[in-house]
Amino acid sequence: MNSIAEHIADFLKEYPPFNHLTFQELSEIATSIRVVNLEKHKILFQINDALHDSFYVVASGVINLSVIADAEETLLNKCHDGDIFGLRPFFAKNNYMMTAKAREESIVYAIPIATFRPFVANNSEVLNFLLESFATNTPNPKDKENLRGKLISDNVYYSDQQSEMQYFQSLNYNNSPLKTTITSTVLEVAQLMTETIMNNVIVCDNNMPIGIVTDSDMRSKIATGRFPLTASVDKIMSSPVITVQENVSLAEAQLLMIKHNMTHLCVTQDGTNKSAVKGIISERDLIIAQASNPGVLIKEIKRSQTPKDLKQIRERLADLIQNSIHKNIPLSHINNIASEINMALIKRSVELSILELGSPPARFAWLSIGSQGRKEQLLPTDQDSILIFEDVTPDKYRDVKDYFLKLGKKTTATLEKIGYELCPNGHMGSNMLWCKSLTDWVKQYNSWMNTPGENSNDLSSIFFDYEIAFGEQKIEEAITNTVFKNAKNNTLFFDFLGNDALRKNAPLTFFKNFNVEEEGPNKNKFDIKTRALMPLIDGARLFALNYNIKGINNTYQRFKQLAITDVKNSEIYLNCAEAFLVLSKFRTIEGLKNDDSGQFINLNELSKIDREKLKSALAPMKELEELIKSKFQLTQFS
Incomplete structure (x- = not known):
């Protein structure tokens, strides 16, 4: 050498x-x-x-x-x-x-x-x-x-x-491929490919694949005169065919094509050439799949210049979620990826506002609150956010606040165009109440936590689930320190939050039937958000604040962490974590089906097995309720 x-x-x-x-x-x-x-x-x-x-x-x-x-x-x-x-x-x-x-x-x-x-x-x-x-x-x-x-x-x-x-990552491919038999001539196959505008055909024997003919075979073997048009198709086909199972992933398909130096894979019922043909995967399918890859979506977000560009990516995210659920990918995993893409969309929306308004006059942080802050937003629900800017001298305060209100209005308008509806309660950085200086925010959290109930109508527990989407990390840390300092030994606050968590109606009746809506447009449907998911979300938040668990906002991850922190009750927390995923999946599937937030489940459309599955996911809630009552000594609503 x-x-x-x-x-x-x-x-x-x-x-x-x-x-x-x-x-x-x-x-x-x-x-x-x-x-x-x-x-x-x-x-x-x-x-x-x-x-x-x-x-x-x-x-x-x-x-x-x-x-x-x-x-x-x-x-x-x-x-x-x-x-x-x-x-x-x-x-x-x-x-x-x-x-x-x-x-x-x-x-x-x-x-x-x-x-x-x-x-x-x-x-x-x-x-x-x-x-x-x-x-x-x-x-x-x-x-x-x-x-x-x-x-x-x-x-x-x-x-x-x-x-x-x-x-x-799942692959979309052609599941009605062109098929022919070994007795066909090259001419017949060429005519068939031309009529159907297809560039490949699978040669079958008894619906099992024995070879494949592509455009390039036609060019290299027929156009060059190596074989006449009257030759039988087996003379020019590539054989054997490389076969795969129906749910092959992108990486596996790519590996096989590289390994065998092939441009097509044949999908069969059991993945071997001894079973029926189900479809064909081409190299082009792989390139298209690559384009809806999360890394690629995030890159495109960073380069987007208009809300319209971002809206198209948001729609591709919906496809990604739908495919992932269809492929039975773990929900916690889909959540991570969707929240990364959601956060990137929010971040880019803030950046586009800054590009239009000019540089901010002070450092600031844009925090997503509620389901976005918990990284649980698989469906397009409304947007919730707060804006915190650093303290400035009194003479500058007015101009600075004006700039950030404009920034808030532009950003929420962009997000609305992308497909995140405005929050009906006005919990957004474009609202004067929720766009203020760090000192004002610290006062706000102090007041909420030390005198809850006096102005409880504006204490929404979603303000304790936040994630920075853009800006200065130190500002977010300052809020977190305020929250956990106030939470220490604060019986009044936990009493208030605990009762708030228990106030939701039970999901099942005394006779173990679902508690459904009695009137209105969703009559006889089950409100999975309010009756099943919210009590779990509230419970996880309550215990996370109580056990000083910082930096984890996601309900599933909060329960997992609680199981480590409070070992004697770990079984309850782990059951709740599991239940949360099952319920979230029901809600997501419902939302994707009806193109809405998935809040109301039509029980009549569920199979018997799914109804039972839904019912058993509600079981851990009773245990959680008892745990809240005993931990915070709540006997009745105070």
Whole structure:
């Protein structure tokens, strides 16, 4: 092995994904690698260039990756030593979508895809790394430091879910594929493909796949005159067919195509070629699936310039949620991803307002409260938010508050256009009451918590579920410190919150039937939000505040944490956590079905099994109620 190749292999083994390969494998790859010297500002490839046959690793120097959006160049990323870029030829057939340009004198290694492909096919860690880098355009998706504020999301933990989502993400594909039999001639098949505007046909024997013919077979084998049009179709088909099961994930499909160097996969009933054909997956289906990948959606949000752009992404999020539920992906997982995308939409809405109004005159924080603050918003419910700006001198106060009220009004109007309705109770940063300085907010929380009941009509417990969507983290921390300082030994406050949690009507009657609405437009329906979910949400909040559990707002996660903090009651908390997920899923499915918030469940439409499932999810609520009564010594409503 020559010394240059050895030097390259030595360099690569330090960096992912090459660290998953043996030195032997790396040496093999290294012998076919080209060393490319780039002068400062030299372009390696640019937007719309035809794809190269290699992808690249930076050996030294810095490569800038950028896109052109609205006539200006936006820097997506800087690639340093060991970073990978230019992966598009691996996963997509269309031209480059970004420009790679040397920021200074640089050396890059060009790794031929044909050489590297077999190593990817045999190593799922390498594939996952490449998939993830491609989906996020982050040179090293696992590098937590580099991710900070770079391209994907400001919450670093998101990166790990990226690969999980790749694994789970479902594929939409053609489930009424063209089929023909082995006795057909090439001419008949060509006519069939032309009439149906399809570029592939599965050759079947007794509805089981034995081969596939694609456009490229027609071009390479018929147009070149290798076979006559009268030949039988088995002469030109590719065989055997690579088959998969119906619920194959994006990552698995991608792995198989790379492994077998195929552009199509055949979906069959049991995933083998000994069962009936159910559909066909093409490379194009994979590219489309990639586009509704959470990482890709977040990137698009960051580049969006109008509420209309954001609305389209919000609609794609709804599809993502629907597909994920259909695929039985765990709800807690769907929640994490949906809340990341919701938060990114809110953040971008605030940014667009600032772009229009000019720089803010003071630091501030935009907090989402309620279900968005708890990261439980799978359905488009109304928006709830508060705006807190830092303290300023009295002479500036008026102008500063005016600016932030304008910012609030613009942002809530944008969010309304995206599909988040305005809050009917006016709990929004555009409302004078809920847009104020930090000192005023601290006073507000002090008053709510130390004299609850005196002005209880404006104490809404949703103000204790908040998550920063934009702005200064320290402002959010100041509010959290105020809340937990006031909660300490505050019997009056817990008495008030405890009774509030117990005030909701029981979900089941004395005879264990569902308590349904007696009148109005939702007559005979079950209000799953008020009767089932709210008592769990209130209970989780109450105990989290009492046990000083900071930074966890999500109801499911609050119960999980409570089970660790208050061990003797852990069983109750874990049952409540599980119940919360089951009930949320019922609500989400109902909402997706009727395109609403899913609050009212039509029990007549549920199967007997689902009714029982719903009923048993309500059981832990009784235990939670008893626990609240004994813990806070609440015998009757005070």
